[in-house]
Amino acid sequence: MTETTHQPQAQDKAEGAIARFLRATELDPRLIGMVGALLLIWVGFHLYGALVLGDGSFLTPRNLWNLSVQTASIGIMATGMVLVIITRNIDLSVGSIVGVTGMYMGLLQVEWLPQYVGLGHPMIWIVTVAFGIIMGALIGALQGGMIAYLSIPSFIVTLGGLLVWRGVAFLASSGRTISPVDSTFALIGGGPYGSIGATGSWIIAAIASAGVIWLVLNGRKNRRLHGFPLRPVWAEWFMGLLGCSIIVIATLIVNSYPWPKGILKDYYATLGQDVPEGVFIAHGYAYPVILLAVVAILMTILMTRTRFGRYVFAIGGNPEAAALSGINTRAMTVKIFALMGGLAGLAGVIASARLNSATNALGDLDELYVIASAVVGGTSLAGGVGTIYGAIIGALVLVSLQTGMVLIGFGDGSYRKIVIGAALVLAVYLDIIYRKRIK
Template structure:
């Protein structure tokens, strides 16, 4: 955000090169700002480590891979929080929903289902995951119903939810920790086995790149069909190549993070073989990261291509106008909170699978990181404005700050909290300045 605040000025004068570039590519300057801030944080942590500690460990495949996995559950919830905040609401209960869904999913797959299906039955993970999503959705619907039909402010309903569901999570198993979870279920949390390997990652890379190219071509075709001005050809090429390059680099990174020795031994041991000399098996994309990718795409389609998304923005912009246009704003509120609850349930699946256990503290304080992600990512608390990709980049920024502080030796929590808290306020301040300048 820092670098872009001065650009609107140059636009007013004879259009500068940067302004022309932005207009031609139709890139959101805020997006460039956020990505710039993210890269700055990454490079900053890396070189701080390099210079002060003699070991720059941030920009390594290992750390970036871990970063991607850690971002998954916060990122998934942040996409839902965007909708909640756009419609001028807030959801403080998501962390507790992660906790309560994680606990009941733990009970389901460890204590209930094995009684009927037998331990390790292949259907356990899917029944458990669906149950978790539905439970989250149900809690969300309940809270949404109270907000919409009983007119209790969302802040209060979900503040109550924050306490209630955390309490329920404790009572679910009398504070016990349930571990380990079903082995198939655990794969959803990532880890060496919960990743798709290098071949799978190249396939994902190819599909995603094809998707980018299709988007560029289809966009051009649509504009031509309706006689709208086309982007210059160089800008189309630039966007296509940029998109593919990002996907390619990400794939190269995850494919150059090898399995650790212990896992290699375990893997070849199960095959009855010795570990070959110089064995290299790459992690590839972790499953939770792919889930985040799919959620991000679906949520983006929902927000930009469907009536539902339109109504979310309209309610945020002017609730009265939305109602006068025949939009059932109450039903919309219930749907949005239901979706948020389901996404929190999904985050509960990932968090408990990653931990390989269910504890009642699962997702503690997640609500703050999720809200901060959405806000850092440009979602306005005044309502009406926000993007899915922004929220995910926001989640990446926060998780990067968090892991970065640990890597450079300030991992005891206090410094981390100070930095993240300050970053949140700074990000929103820069955003306010930016919005004032463009007016």
């Protein structure tokens, strides 16, 4: 079998250099647009702070590290919302699921389990995390079952869930704040102790870079095996170097953010030592960010490499045809909403651990940001179109907007809501234009 690569044709010559580059590398123009918008937001906020306020603090290791942690819980839920929206459904209850799972996890580890195993038992955080994820999945499955088997629109079921689960969370604690959570559980929320440090970060970077190289080589091997046209060698090199460069740059940033002086003092006090002169301990990647990366990889594999993912896109493209082809669309709906609920439970773990408490405000309005992240990231409300990486970039865009407005002095939540709402409407409008152009 002969190998074929993309050769310049007359049509290619008529195209511009950018079009030929995109064709060779197979980069998604919408992805490039989202990344460009993200970089524009970052640079804009930083320059505004530097030139107008005299303090360009956005593009600093400290802020970018915090930005990654703040994105984690929203990004994790956005990966599940992609599946929900692709199948022409919606889930308005995810914020309330975060709240109710977070509240019950707080009660479990603060008031219930210590009665039987004692405070600080090493199994407390494991049981609590498993409980939160399973509880979220069961709530999602219940809502999915009502949508699939009772034919109640997902908008109505999850709107009811938004109210019901928020009320259940309030009643469970009688309006109290449950704190502090288990010390090991709290590490999952990030912070100086909830990070893996410089050495661990470079180990992860090396593994991730090796994974990028393997993906490029394996992808070329599979194309050759199945007789598909091969990308130019330079394009393969470019994609590999691009992926590895992003990983290295991200690692350099997180390793450039040192522990605060107060944390250093407390840390060395526990060792019975004074803080050494000029000591530098890097945060490295925070646990929430690592969880987000793991979820993103697993969800991408689920969507692109499994029968389940093919069924999701088939249902989103044409639900009636999918049912006639033998796909059990009802069971798939239950599974998708159960997965969404489980991811919301995991987000509840991160959110409550980060606050070191379970409050009645936990997850408030998260449904807005999760849906907006998926849509801004290119998931079409018409169904059938969406990507995991797009949703995560969308979450990063929205969190960047919120953080940037706080840094430049627009800390009022009203301004943030206006901007997020406008971004959501603009994203839907751009999606409509894009769909018209590709038809």
